[in-house]
Amino acid sequence: MIREILSTDKLLIMFQNDERMRSGRFIEPTVSDISIEWLMQAYLASLQKEGKNIHLLPVAINYDRLFEIRNLAQEIVSSASDKLSMVTVLRMLKEQSGQSAGKVYMTFGQPISMQRFLINHKFLPLTQKNLDEASLQMTQHLVLQQELASPVVLNMIVATLLLQTPSIKVPFSSLFAAVRRVFDYLEKRGGVKMVM
Amino acid sequence: MPPTRFQVLDTVSKLGFEVQEKKQNTGRSVEYKVHMGAKNDQKVLLGLAYYSNNLL
Numbered sequence: 075m076i077r078e079i080l081s082t083d084k085l086l087i088m089f090q091n092d093e094r095m096r097s098g099r100f101i102e103p104t105v106s107d108i109s110i111e112w113l114m115q116a117y118l119a120s121l122q123k124e125g126k127n128i129h130l131l132p133v134a135i136n137y138d139r140l141f142e143i144r145n146l147a148q149e150i151v152s153s154a155s156d157k158l159s160m161v162t163v164l165r166m167l168k169e170q171s172g173q174s175a176g177k178v179y180m181t182f183g184q185p186i187s188m189q190r191f192l193i194n195h196k197f198l199p200l201t202q203k204n205l206d207e208a209s210l211q212m213t214q215h216l217v218l219q220q221e222l223a224s225p226v227v228l229n230m231i232v233a234t235l236l237l238q239t240p241s242i243k244v245p246f247s248s249l250f251a252a253v254r255r256v257f258d259y260l261e262k263r264g265g266v267k268m269v270m
Numbered sequence: 271m272p273p274t275r276f277q278v279l280d281t282v283s284k285l286g287f288e289v290q291e292k293k294q295n296t297g298r299s300v301e302y303k304v305h306m307g308a309k310n311d312q313k314v315l316l317g318l319a320y321y322s323n324n325l326l
């Protein structure tokens with residue numbers, strides 16, 4: 075099906091990382107993503123022979139996980155995602171009512187030419203033999219792109235500072251000053267997107 | 271744009287911490303105190319660790 079869609083020059087959206095990273099950190103994958111394997115198979119089966127190329131545009135969608143922060147904490151402890159009942163979801167919605175549900179951040183990475191990627195990583199011509207390794211390297215590359223495209227948000231800075239605070243009560247002015255210092259440092263250092 | 275006082279105050283509350291206005295003389299800007307009691311809650315701590323890991 076992927077081959078058919080691509081051969082008619084249609085736009086195709088594929089989802090990677092169907093499970094969130096529970097630690098909050100990006101981890102280098104050790105197995106290739108199934109969607110990337112399908113894409114490589116499609117390239118191998120017809121597009122390569124026809125001299126066609128595929129361009130991938132990585133898109134990272136992140137959001138403030140305020141709504142499910144407790145659920146997320148549970149997942150970190152148990153390493154299993156609980157299936158939420160409708161009653162639980164309704165209760166969570168009720169608790170959240172009148173409050174902000176946070177923001178959604180959508181970032182676009184640099185387009186990736188499949189042909190160029192395969193040449194650079196010495197996988198051209200793509201065959202059944204090197205397909206698994208090529209898929210894994212593309213998956214790792216995309217996860218890295220996702221990490222680079224993910225912005226630093228205010229939640230991260232505030233949470234890090236609160237976590238390091240030993241006192242029971244903290245004057246807000248000192249916390250605010252520390253947040254600004256971290257922001258100024260990151261801005262000066264560069265290399266990260268910041269969305270406040 | 272650097273974060274404003276209001277944004278930081280709002281974020282602290284959203285992360286599960288109580289923010290209390292401090293008694294003070296009039297004429298000065300309003301000062302607050304953040305109560306870190308919520309840190310005793312393991313789930314709040316894990317939530318903080320999640321965001322902190324994101325940054326690190």
